[in-house]
Amino acid sequence: MFRSVEIALTSLYVFTTAVLVGGIYYLHQVIGFQQWGIIALGVLLVTVGVGRVLAKIALDPLREHFDHLERLSKETLHELNLPVNTITANVEMLRKTNTDDKSLKRLERIETAATMLKERYNELDYLIKKQMERExxxxxxxxxxxxxxxxxxxxxxxxxxxxxxxxxxxxxxxxxxxxxxxxxxxxxxxxxxxxxxxxxxxxxxxxxxxxxxxxxxxxxxxxxxxxxxxxxxxxxxxxxxxxxxxxxxxxxxxxxxxxxxxxxxxxxxxxxxxxxxxxxx
Incomplete structure (x- = not known):
């Protein structure tokens, strides 16, 4: 996607530059138009118009891409929260029914892994909310x-x-x-x-x-x-x-x-x- 945007921007920039240079040459050398103030104003207007087009071409795919990432991040976070809480709750239940050292150590490792996942979840949750809310x-x-x-x-x-x-x-x-x-x-x-x-x-x-x-x-x-x-x-x-x-x-x-x-x-x-x-x- 971004490769095609890059090609489109480059092509439009080269085409616009060629049109401006050719237009100035035609007005000055062929027609003999000498009012440089009007020529400069025309170049400025064309540049502003082309700049808006370039900005739209560049930003629209990025905006769509970030909107997709935001939706995906929110959905992923929502889906992660439930299994992490389920793991933690079941570890607590199993701890009450298992008393041998081997089982308790295994449960402790599972609980530690779930805690680490929960910490990553909390960090991502805050960072995404901060990005969305703009603090x-x-x-x-x-x-x-x-x-x-x-x-x-x-x-x-x-x-x-x-x-x-x-x-x-x-x-x-x-x-x-x-x-x-x-x-x-x-x-x-x-x-x-x-x-x-x-x-x-x-x-x-x-x-x-x-x-x-x-x-x-x-x-x-x-x-x-x-x-x-x-x-x-x-x-x-x-x-x-x-x-x-x-x-x-x-x-x-x-x-x-x-x-x-x-x-x-x-x-x-x-x-x-x-x-x-x-x-x-």
């Missing part, structure tokens, strides 16, 4: 967004102990992206708290803290958590992708990102919003 900046209450995300997350993780302390605070940024950031940080906290996961979400002034009491990370790991595919050990599985997305979002919207962690004590991530965004009420 619409809006003003909204952070407490309302937190309530919406918790209503979504709590049923998915019934075994989590939640500690929620929030207040009303107005922010101005991309709402969809911030919701994905919150989901990512909460799910990371749960994922790396294998025993009795507990998540604390606290909003103090302009800082939102999302903390867990999981296995935590050492200083070396903390230095590389934003590297896209860095994986120090099994404790780091997935952290690079997720926190990389979080950091890019925060950098774009001027949100301070601070991560504190200690092995065996858990991890605390703080999002510091701009000082100018003030408390509601």
């Amino acid at each position: 619409r900046i809006e003003s909204f209450d952070l407490e309302t967004l937190l309530s919406e995300r918790l209503d979504f997350l709590r049923p998915l993780y019934p075994g989590v102990a939640w500690e929620i302390l929030t207040g009303s605070w107005n922010v101005q940024c991309d709402r969809i992206g911030l919701g994905k950031v919150i989901d990512n940080l909460v799910e990371n906290g749960i994922k790396y708290s294998p025993h009795s996961p507990a998540i604390a979400i606290v909003m103090e002034s302009n800082t939102l803290s999302i903390c867990d009491k999981g296995q935590g990370m050492d200083e070396i790991t903390l230095m590389r958590i934003y590297d896209r595919y860095y994986q120090n050990d099994t404790a780091m599985a997935g952290y690079g992708i997720g926190l990389g997305l979080v950091k890019r979002y925060c950098d774009r919207h001027g949100i301070g990102l601070h991560v504190a962690s200690r092995p065996g004590e858990g991890t605390c991530v703080k999002l510091e919003f701009k000082k100018g965004e003030k408390q509601n009420g």
